[in-house]
Amino acid sequence: MKEVTIYTDGACSGNPGPGGWAAVLLYGDVTKEISGGEAVTTNNKMELTAAVEALKILKEPCRVNLHSDSAYLINCFKEKWYVGWEKNGWVNSKKEPVANKELWQELLRLYRTHDVHWVKVKGHAGVHWNERCDELARAAMPK
Structure with missing residues (x-):
């Protein structure tokens, strides 16, 4: 299996409000940057969208x-x-529908396709690729 490193981030001005998402994919000597945005969204939705995309x-x-x-x-x-969530019909521990259900379902499908190791990084702490994702996500927010 090929080994790929991915950094993702989401940004939102207001919550909800205009938002952007971004990812940087690193494989060998190749670096690929992707991003996008939505006029009305939430920060969590942008975080999930970055990972899905x-x-x-x-x-x-x-x-x-x-x-x-x-x-x-x-x-x-x-x-x-x-x-x-899956066992309980996409209802959370508070007995409420899981927010962003469709994105979670797509993310789970992709997670089950790949061997994904999840790494938490501290935001705005000088981690180069995390900072780059933040720049791209902010730039992708509709004005």
Whole structure:
């Protein structure tokens, strides 16, 4: 399996408000940057979209180290929240519908295609590729 490193980030001006997402994919000597935005969205939706879009680019199953500063994203996988959500019909522990269900379902499909290792990084702490993702996500926010 190819080994790919991915950094992702989401940004939002207001919550909800205009938002952007970005990812940087690193494979050998190749660096690929992707980003996009939505006029009305949430920060969590942008964080998830960044991960989904990055994993969707991979053309074959890969070993992935996915770095994010989103506790929402990382904790879902590290603490296996999705297991309960799937078992309970996409209802969370508060008996409410899981927010961003479609994005989580797509992310789980991609997660199960690849061998993903989730890495939490501290945001705005000088981690080069995390900072680059933040720049790209902010630049992708609709004006």
